[in-house]
Amino acid sequence: MTKSYESVRKTVSAEENPIQLLFDLLEGVIVFTEEEKKALLKEVVIETYPKGTILVREGEYKSPCYFVLKGCVRKYYEVDGEEKTTAFYTESDSIGSSSCTNRRMATGYYLECLEETIVSVGTEESESSFFERFPRFEAICRKQTEEQLHELSEVLAQYIISSPEQRYLNLLKTQPQLLARVPQYHLASFIGVKPESLSRIRKRIMTREQA
């Protein structure tokens, strides 16, 4: 069963220390000054959602952008009554939304937490005011977004040039942790086959490895 966005917000307990998690993940690319850290601590919005929460629904006009601190989020579309999975987001992944760039478009997809998920939540407004105060982050974010664009362009290309079996092998290679965290039928949907076909693909791979 899925729960609505509003009903499940809760305050994060100090034990979980998500702020430290945020700094740990970001400090791979940014070294913060004390002043920047203080400003970020004051501005940052951290939210925790239980497994099964629907963060965004098809047809919504406004949804924030998320940065995943912990957990796993699935993006899917409803096509003729069937859920088709198009992405998984885990630790350090950003989830953009049309409303972060263009407020006129309704979202065409759903975002579902496959695990209890901790995110930092951003809006265009909160980003802009932070950039105004600390302009150097504008350049850092531009470069990060360019990196993401390049990576996504590679993901698209690899999806197009690969068979379902190759797509599964790509997942094994690039996101092995997903395979243990995500139910098989979501993985099957993502690589474009029925769950039975994914079972056959996995058997084929295992037989080859044992040979």
Added chain:
Amino acid sequence: MTKSYESVRKTVSAEENPIQLLFDLLEGVIVFTEEEKKALLKEVVIETYPKGTILVREGEYKSPCYFVLKGCVRKYYEVDGEEKTTAFYTESDSIGSSSCTNRRMATGYYLECLEETIVSVGTEESESSFFERFPRFEAICRKQTEEQLHELSEVLAQYIISSPEQRYLNLLKTQPQLLARVPQYHLASFIGVKPESLSRIRKRIMTREQA
């Protein structure tokens, strides 16, 4: 027959006026001051390549980023001796490269001009020095890159959730001009079928439209 990158650079004639073309395309999103225009005019590198030119080859470590002013560029991968098309770029499209973001990675694809193509050519260095002089472009480019990232995420999702026939219908809807400009076998490769299957798909669509 394809020609190499270096052998085909030529100076653009004044008749073609690519600089005006660049301003026309950019002024949809940016209004330039006179000072900015002058600086851009001084810095901008415009190149024209004949149809058939290979701009980038698999295995290259450094390739510039392009902004297409006129023409059409195809991105493809060589898989088991077969060319697999993964993208088409036309007027106003940016073509990023791994070397714009990460110099350690070799390019895994080819870029081929399907028509005579005029591009403005950028490097990380030229971008950085322009941003240093005119910091407001940093924010404009960040937002533009975010838009592109969102669009590409939609392209990937639509590719995953669609059948080859739906992919062809998507192209008809979103990039109808491509269908007249790109050979059928490249379109077939892009939507993931053999050219014979694309012929069948097109016949099926035409029959439905006439019914």
